[in-house]
Amino acid sequence: MTDTTANHFLEVNKIDSFYSQIQALDGIDLFIDKGEIVTLIGSNGAGKSTTLKSISGQVRPKKGSIIFEGKEITKNQAHQTALLGIAQVPEGRRIFPRLSVRENLQIGAFSVKDKNVIAERIERVFTYFPRLKERLNQKGGTMSGGEQQMLAIGRALMMKPKLLMLDEPSMGLAPIIVEQIFDIIKEMNKEGMTILLVEQNAYQALQIADRGYVIQTGQIVLNGKGGELMKNEQVREAYLA
């Protein structure tokens, strides 16, 4: 089903990535089309985060290529890829703990020069996460896990990305908060945002995803429509039990 001839929004072609000597990715192949929610599921250490980091430029693949909107970005540094419109909400949220909530949002729009545009985007983030408005002057590190996740997503939205990549947004959060966050992801997608969602929480991820990939020890072992994968025997046994 993987289509290598057509031009997709994002194409990851057979990449190998390493952490020092250890191979984390072994020929990962995936694509995303504009407007999709695609999820990448798999267990701990399977290579989900490394895939995201390879796309965002935090890890440089040794082999293969990554193509975004027809441009090769395989060897980009992270800030260059971000400038092209790929935002990554990192695993564990990685809020700047000693910047205020306002500053955390402003820094998301670092590439934007116009102050009015930045102010408009902050207002836009508040429509998704009204709670952040009450916390504007608080230091990022003093917020609860759920609030930090909202801030991390809000911060990524500040750069008005073309592709939003989320790395385990449900991690360590209460089920009710996870539900809220997934609702918002769905809503953002409805408004046209293309999303790559990495999750251990396979059930919830597959429910909102158009398509999904299953990754195991650095390789894609299965892919298909979200609903199909949810019914797949292997997937049910390994991730939905």
Added chain:
Amino acid sequence: MLAHILQNLPQVLIDGLTLGVVYAVVAIGYTMVYGILELINFAHGDVFMTGAFIGAIVLFLLMGMGFLSAMPALIVFLIVIVIAAIATGMLGVGIERVAYRPLRRKNAPKLIALITSIGISFVLEDAVRFIAELKTGNYIVTAPSMFNHKFNVDVHSVIPFFNNATFQASFLLVLIVTVVMLVSLDLFVNKTKWGMAMRAVAQDRDTASLMTINVNRVISVTFFIGSALGGATGVLFMIQYGTIDPYIGFILGIKAFTAAVLGGIGNIRGAMFGGVMLGLLEMFAAANLSVITHGAMGAEYKDVFAFIILILVLIFKPEGLFGKAVVEKV
């Protein structure tokens, strides 16, 4: 004894403040680089020293061209300090490019960068010494005296148990210029976009790069600012104390570094406070040690006194006065 201490207080405050603000600005260079790279850049004291020498060279050149007599001293001073600051700023950026960045790219242990910085420190000392000896035949250089008009502060007539104090015009210059530098830096770091980027990179370099921030450029800017401030302070030192040699950066650098640790390394306001406090302690000790110890220890033990106080502070507050206790991430 108390009477003696009190009598000298006005002079101690003036001298301590002069030295303290010098420590404060140099301490900022240490603390900024540490905050962003967790690197103790031991070469920074020698960047300060190089600034003093560049200042002296520019001053001699201007003098040779007859500028010193033709222009107000303040204008000459501003030209000298700006040139020295820009030159040392670029020196700092160059050091980072050539010596530290390649290590960072290879993920070298922090200890390697530390040793490298000690090496750079020796290189700078010897390079400056070589050039100074080549040009003047002596590595100790006495700068043309400027701003040496003496002022008398008549504290005694206002508060009788104080002695009068004196200061040179250069004291005011040192104080005004350092305060301007400290305040502008504080505003830059806390109120501007690049200052915010600098804080973000210091807190989480990887995540900062996801925000379209070019981390290497932020590091270069940090080195430029820290080194330029250090170099400018070298010029102030030359004008205040008159004589410079290639080794003034060593002890002063260690003291400024200590001031940074005292204030909480990585914390810019802490470094300012630590520097001023260390300067005051040192001058207090210089003026009063022999009275306090009944002649057993003279003024030359001032460093011992100052450092004992520092050790005591750090025993009770190891993270420094303004530092945050570090919580290890799991």
